Amino acid sequence: YIQPHHPYIHRGQNPPEQWHNSPFEYLKAGGELEKVWQGYLRNLDFVLDSIETLLENLDAETTVITADHGELFAEWGLYSYIVGIPLPIFEKFPA
Numbered sequence: 001y002i003q004p005h006h007p008y009i010h011r012g013q014n015p016p017e018q019w020h021n022s023p024f025e026y027l028k029a030g031g032e033l034e035k036v037w038q039g040y041l042r043n044l045d046f047v048l049d050s051i052e053t054l055l056e057n058l059d060a061e062t063t064v065i066t067a068d069h070g071e072l073f074a075e076w077g078l079y080s081y082i083v084g085i086p087l088p089i090f091e092k093f094p095a
Contacts, residue, residue, distance in 0.1 A: 005071075006080075008039040009046055024079035033073060040071065 008020040019026035023036045055063060072078040072087070 005043075008043050027074060027079060037073060040073075 006021070006023050008016075008023060019031055019036065020039060023031075023039060027033060027036055051065060071081055075087075078085070
C-alpha cells in the first residue's frame with residue numbers, strides 16, 4: 001500500500017482536480033489547506049478499508065500495520081515530508 005501519500009486518489013471525480021497530483025505545491029501557492037487535508041483523510045480511509053479486507057483474509061494471530069512517515073501541512077514552514085528532519089508528534093487537525 002502506498003496511500004495516503006500523494007498523489008491523492010480522486011474517486012468519483014472526473015477529471016481529478018490538479019492539486020491531487022501536487023498538493024504541497026498547491027498549498028505553497030496559497031491553496032486551501034482544508035481541501036488538501038480532506039483529500040489526505042480520504043486517502044487514509046481508502047487504505048484503512050483495504051487493510052480491513054486484507055485482515056479478514058489473513059490467517060494470522062497477530063498482524064502489525066505500520067507507516068514510514070507522516071506529512072507536513074505547512075507546520076514550521078515545511079510541506080510534505082523531509083528525510084532526516086526529526087519532528088515532534090502532534091495533532092494539528094483532529095481526524
